[in-house]
Amino acid sequence: MIVAVCGKGGVGKTTIAAIAAKEFSQKEGIKALIVDADPAGGLCMALGITPEKTINDVREEIIREVKAGLRDERDLAVSIDYLLSTAIHEYKNLAILSIGRPEDEGCYCKVNVILKDAIEGLAGNFDLAIIDAEAGIEQVNRKVLSPIDYMLLITDMSVKGLRVAETIFTVGKRMTAMRGAGLVFNRASNPIDSFLTNIQSSIQVLGVIPEDETVKRFDEEGRSFLDIPPCPAQKVISSILKRIGLV
């Protein structure tokens, strides 16, 4: 199952993906692929990882190979698998990939197609994959997220955040293979945010994550979310993952 975490800028996508990664790392017998699709590499940072290589670096290496004479399609496919595995950062049962700068449109589209196939093939070897998407609608529109099964839409406690989530949901239904989606409210103030009592949404609501001091502290201190202790936000995220059948 491939899940994309989407939403407006700054609503907490990366934080939620990072805490989800931590949850997966504690599940024995599963292998999870964690994809940082934000060119700024926010998820890797949140996990305390400096990727040595991004998918974009791999793409450049392959293009170099092609320029040096690599033509045979099968050689190209095995070379891509090889180079892709050099871009994987491993932590316990997690394999972490960083997308890096997005592909240049147009040239070497064949490389991009094979690379995309390779990534999908790679994802197929894992029990689950989670993608921390770029803010907004861009990646959904560019079909970067086309193979996803499920969309986890995050919003903060604002009408704007909710609107963006709904737009992404609508476009996602058309541009991806998703079979389900769920809405998550983040940074709710205690006890229950009055915002929630007035809203309506066509997307199924999965949960409400509170504003969390531990999350704030980990973020401020630049610590890895792989080390986050049990805390209110983590508990809600854990129950959401259970609810959608991820753990």
Add this chain to the structure above:
Amino acid sequence: MNPQDSRQGNVRAIFEARLVENVRDRRVAKLGVFDDVLNQIFAIKEELKRYPDFRVSKSGPELFWEEESTLILEEETAVELGDPRAGSLMTLLWGDPSLIEDGTIALAGPDLSECTQRKIPFGLVILAGAQFPDEYEFFRNLKDAFYAVKLKGFMARMLPSRNTIWCRVSKDAILQGFTLFHLGNAVIDSIKKVPGVSAAQVIMVTSTKEQVEKLKTVAEGAKRIVDAMVKMYSELNFDCESCDYRDVCETVNELKRIRDRLRKKVGDRQEDRR
């Protein structure tokens, strides 16, 4: 005599001298693109035989291993073979079946359960004995057959342009008895299914980076021959004056034969069109 002729005369003289050498060696019965390369590989194998950890096994059903495409993460890995820093080589060569010691799997160095380190050098030489009408198609089939080898608890990644192979073997697989001879057997089984192949042998090296590098140097020579051949087939451009592989074609006589054949084919096609 124009300069072209004199150069060809020269090449012929070198070639004939080598032929005499080969016949003396009594290994080379027929001429193939890799005859020289094979001789060098066999010479290295003779050297490897002198080490106490050199072993040979015959392929057979008792070395069968379950097929499965597996992803192996670091935490499940017992041994990593051919990390580029540890030394890595993979090469796929062919020659006349009489040159190949059919069904033999040779290993120089520790087998998986004997490894004292987690990352070890790895050299994998695959030799096919075959007769076929078209080298290019044969080569592609051979590669496909090798790429198709998928074994439970074994994961391989290859970079053909650098003759590199990088593998992981899971702890479970080793506990269940997986050895490099199972890998060798699977490779032999797979390439023997390729039309034209009647013999296959595998040589593996896990001993030292130096020994892997030695094979790699030979394999790089082989790769230039393959590249020259692929270029001939894919471009059908026979302007030898401007070709990067001219040196290879001039030393490997069999390549010239291929070139002449292809040139004739193209010529015939052009004739037909007129």
